[in-house]
Amino acid sequence: MTITIALPSKGRMKDDCSAIFERAGMPIVAVGNDRSYRGRVEGWDDVEVAFLSASEISREIGNGSVDFGVTGEDLVREGLADADRRVEFCARLGFGHADVVVAVPDIWLDVDTMADLGDVAADFRTRHGRRLTVATKYWRLTQQFFSSQHGIQLYRIVESLGATEGAPASGSADIIVDITSTGSTLKANHLKILSDGTILRSEACLVRARKESHEGDPMVQRIIAAVQNAGPKSNGA
Ligand SMILES: Nc1ncnc2c1ncn2[C@@H]1O[C@H](COP(=O)(O)OP(=O)(O)OP(=O)(O)O)[C@@H](O)[C@H]1O
């Protein structure tokens, strides 16, 4: 059976991903020219490579049209309901680190925890005549964290497709949920992370679509072992 692996075609994960596969003894080569969206792995004739963007990769693993992919855990958990049932996180690859966090304006001096935020949300309508608004593109992770984990129900998500950190200053939302790596964008926008407001510590992962056809397939096991051995020492996805 041919196994398809989806790898980032562009963006911040592309080069680190090629390096990991190289270390795994699975050098990736493009089929055709450099801009081709198909590739192969030298010496692994039964493996095909599809080059896609990071968010497309999580979608394609979710619907099973590829067998494996390398993408951020945040995109998989945001893109797929019931992610652990549909996919397996086989290896954490040690790059593409970003935390998905809840951040509020620095000037909210009394708000440091999710419990404090819950109090604000409960009073918000009385004080302001509307619900607390959260700007994010991570609406699934936000709902799970706010509602299921912290019992906060009184808020409204304002979908943001970019420059999320600017939403509180521009007045389009009160607080945000977004990714941060160095923290400089939050700082520049006068936002602080709540002390228990880290929703997910994400990094690039090798992810497998859970398919019956994989059971007992030695090629599937070989790919997982090769990439695990090439990843950081702490691997235990
Ligand atoms: N500083 C950062 N900003 C944004 N994403 C980051 C950052 N650091 C790591 N990542 C991770 O990189 C992944 C997104 O990668 P990238 O931005 O390269 O995708 P993309 O090519 O823009 O994909 P798409 O076009 O599908 O959105 C996410 O999993 C994210 O968590």
Ligand SMILES: O=P(O)(O)OC[C@H]1O[C@H](OP(=O)(O)OP(=O)(O)O)[C@H](O)[C@@H]1O
């Ligand atoms: O904590 P920091 O190091 O400041 O990084 C976080 C920022 O980086 C990303 O945006 P980026 O400018 O890369 O644009 P993108 O979201 O379009 O990739 C992300 O959306 C955050 O805004």
